[in-house]
Amino acid sequence: MQDYHEFLSEVLITEDELQKRIAELGAEISHDYEGKELLLVCILRGGVMFLSDLVRNITVPHMMDFMSVSSYGIGARRSRGQSRINLDINTDVNNRSVLLVEDIVDSGYTVKAVLELLSARQPKSLKVCALLNKASRREVDVKIDYCGFVIPDKFVFGYGLDADEYYRNLPFIGVMAADKYKPGD
Ligand code: IMP
Ligand code: MG
Numbered sequence: 001m002q003d004y005h006e007f008l009s010e011v012l013i014t015e016d017e018l019q020k021r022i023a024e025l026g027a028e029i030s031h032d033y034e035g036k037e038l039l040l041v042c043i044l045r046g047g048v049m050f051l052s053d054l055v056r057n058i059t060v061p062h063m064m065d066f067m068s069v070s071s072y073g074i075g076a077r078r079s080r081g082q083s084r085i086n087l088d089i090n091t092d093v094n095n096r097s098v099l100l101v102e103d104i105v106d107s108g109y110t111v112k113a114v115l116e117l118l119s120a121r122q123p124k125s126l127k128v129c130a131l132l133n134k135a136s137r138r139e140v141d142v143k144i145d146y147c148g149f150v151i152p153d154k155f156v157f158g159y160g161l162d163a164d165e166y167y168r169n170l171p172f173i174g175v176m177a178a179d180k181y182k183p184g185d
Contacts, residue, residue: 009174025148037097065090105130109139133151
């Protein structure tokens with residue numbers, strides 16, 4: 001596997017900046033859902049780092065469940081406008097306050113597909129919390145209720161986000177220099 005230093009063009013969001021903003025989001029969510037219970041639905045795999053730090057900043061009682069959706073194939077850099085549900089949640093969402101936790105909203109197709117699926121099951125409420133928002137790339141309209149950072153149209157990796165499934169463990173968000181990256185190395 002290629003050393004990420006070879007293709008990291010810049011650190012876009014540092015570990016400190018991520019943790020500070022996630023603490024703010026957790027406080028805001030805890031305030032908004034005071035007296036209620038939450039079901040956090042995390043989209044695998046990119047959302048796991050964010051979820052695990054976010055829940056440590058949420059003070060209202062909550063459950064977690066996981067869903068896996070694929071929109072990109074290995075090596076592909078854009079969503080094809082189609083999302084496939086690979087793994088569904090087990091929890092009954094009917095009459096629950098549901099908060100979808102996602103790493104990044106890019107074209108918007110993934111979140112839109114998951115929202116349609118979950119809303120058909122009649123939750124009490126359904127909101128979206130996304131760490132990153134590549135707003136300039138949006139192809140379908142999705143409302144992001146809690147947003148960590150709006151970022152430019154650059155391919156990013158780290159903190160849950162992968163480059164061909166690697167580098168999710170990095171504690172920061174980095175920008176990839178595509179010309180220096182060698183897939184499959
Ligand atoms: P969308 O369906 O186009 O909104 O794509 C959302 C999914 O694409 C996210 O859940 C990510 O898995 C992936 N994605 C989009 N942009 C990036 C990126 O810059 N780095 C890594 N993954 C990305
Ligand atoms: Mg993802």
